[in-house]
Amino acid sequence: MRKGNLMSFRDDIKVFDATIRDGGLCNNFNFTDEFVTELYKTNIKSGIDYMEFGYKASKNMFSKSDFGKWKFCDEEDIRAIVGDNKSDLKIAVMADVGRCDYKTDFLPKTESVIDMVRVACYIHQIPAAIDMIEHFHQLGYETSCNLMAISQANLDQVTQALTMLSASSVDVIYLVDSYGSLYPENALELAQVYLKTVENTGKKVGFHAHNNQNLAFANTIETLSYGVSYLDVTVQGMGRGAGNCSSELLLGFLKNPKYNIYSLLKFSEKYMTQLKRDGVTWGYDLQYMFTGLLNRHPREAIDFTNAKRTDYSEFYKSLLENY
Amino acid sequence: MRKGNLMSFRDDIKVFDATIRDGGLCNNFNFTDEFVTELYKTNIKSGIDYMEFGYKASKNMFSKSDFGKWKFCDEEDIRAIVGDNKSDLKIAVMADVGRCDYKTDFLPKTESVIDMVRVACYIHQIPAAIDMIEHFHQLGYETSCNLMAISQANLDQVTQALTMLSASSVDVIYLVDSYGSLYPENALELAQVYLKTVENTGKKVGFHAHNNQNLAFANTIETLSYGVSYLDVTVQGMGRGAGNCSSELLLGFLKNPKYNIYSLLKFSEKYMTQLKRDGVTWGYDLQYMFTGLLNRHPREAIDFTNAKRTDYSEFYKSLLENY
Secondary structure: OOOOOOOOOOOOOEEEEOHHHHHHHHHOOOOOHHHHHHHHHHHHHHOOOEEEEEEOOOOOOOOHHHOOHHHOOOHHHHHHHHOOOOOOOEEEEEEEOOOOOOOOOOOOHHHOOOOEEEEEEOHHHHHHHHHHHHHHHHHOOEEEEEEOOHHHOOHHHHHHHHHHHHOOOOOEEEEEOOOOOOOHHHHHHHHHHHHHHHOOOOOEEEEEOOOOOOOHHHHHHHHHOOOOOEEEEEHHHOOOOOOOOEHHHHHHHOOOOOOOOHHHHHHHHHHHHHHHHOOOOOOOOHHHHHHHHOOOOOHHHHHHHHOOOOOHHHHHHHHHHOO | OOOOOOOOOOOOOEEEEOHHHHHHHHHOOOOOHHHHHHHHHHHHHHOOOEEEEEEOOOOOOOOHHHOOHHHOOOHHHHHHHHOOOOOOOEEEEEEEOOOOOOOOOOOOHHHOOOOEEEEEEOHHHHHHHHHHHHHHHHHOOEEEEEEOOHHHOOHHHHHHHHHHHHOOOOOEEEEEOOOOOOOHHHHHHHHHHHHHHHOOOOOEEEEEOOOOOOOHHHHHHHHHOOOOOEEEEEHHHOOOOOOOOEHHHHHHHOOOOOOOOHHHHHHHHHHHHHHHHOOOOOOOOHHHHHHHHOOOOOHHHHHHHHOOOOOHHHHHHHHHHOO
């Protein structure tokens, strides 16, 4: 059943800005401090609820010299931007199962400016994800589980994973369309499975879209209108490959007057325009449509983009041959 | 009620390529004969059902020296491309109410290679549109009525217009989201009103989308899944302002094996890439999102684009001031 209509607003909605984290996959997290600071201020002015600063990646696995600082999100780096974060905007970071040192790299919440830790995993990593979630919960953080590549998981496994998560301390369970392959009809069906599982648990459901088939915004508002409440966006859709649901589209759609797009436009025209001039690329294009359509990881499409190829038909044929 | 699902296909679907007509608004209809010929061949290979060649505009009102030939669609110009059109692809042209000489400029169907005439009008022009439709029907053509700017019409008037059209000889009634301002929820509600009105008349309902809010494809498949059957597309979404629903996205979605995207990609990589290199512009951008969001004509956004402005926040503010 629809949870609202175009003449109402729901105050359970949380708009979650993932620009630095998902957008960081386009530029190896090499944002200037000015960019991140201005985005932080912009998010506050725009009424955004959460801002993700990046990954807490393992320094044993990844070298600090290969990435910008937001791959690691050291406490002091976040504080250099937000101070003690005297605002209503909550601070989040992402921790990938198997690619972070979660036992050592997180302070107790009382000593950290971070509010939420999002644990990203594939379906077979659910047991590990739950271990991490319980650890972060013990430390005092809000937690989410971001179950990736959902379009490739089988429904039995998804149901089992959701049952396990429902029994855990996790606060938010995210449906993540990593490959941008869901149509609104699929996204809604899956969202309803998630929503049903968390009924009466107090847990929330989130949606993270990719724009491979130009459906990131459409899928977001489709799932939203049936009860999904944590909605990931990025400024101008900046994110890996075809990118994500655009902040401006979602804020334009939402009827709650706390959200407004004007500050976002000021930020966009200065900083996003500059990023594009600097050659950072993302967004809908044919090669990403193909991988979305074929329900697979965008890596070959990203290579195609980086090689500045335009032989779409050959590329499509090669994907079909490796189906 | 849904008319199908993601594991079925409906053979009442007609995919309608409007590239030359709506795309012509981006380049004053100055396509080369090679472009139009190759698009015609591509449409045949791709399984497209109709191809619109352009407008039949009044030569009294518009000068042939100001536009490419597809603003006028002379019989001999179409025949220079298609011969006698020995194919399953049907040929269409558009006639605007008040901007064509319909009594003099159309041959009887038996002497023409044109199959369908689409009559475009605003809601207050319905009586004139019906007069034209009856004329074209008498001449032997299939006809459609493309009721534009539907997001600004009031529902009482729409219902009255639909009742009048139901009693006419028209074959297809189009819901046209000229301003790209409909969300899938709105598009569906309107489509259901259209579908209800034509029930048991044998008439069909079509949808023509604009991509101002990145919803052209989403709205098309939403209305499709509830019974709309004539679906307008353009190659790479080429069309006025933010453009239309992309042929490649829709053909990728449709499950009927008669449709395939490979030929379309061959065409795109050669001809659409060249058009873009030549500086022809269309597609989603912030300025079009604003006019879609505010439910108004994109003309100011097109001026903004042509002036190569990037001061999005000022532009948005100016639109709000003239709301």
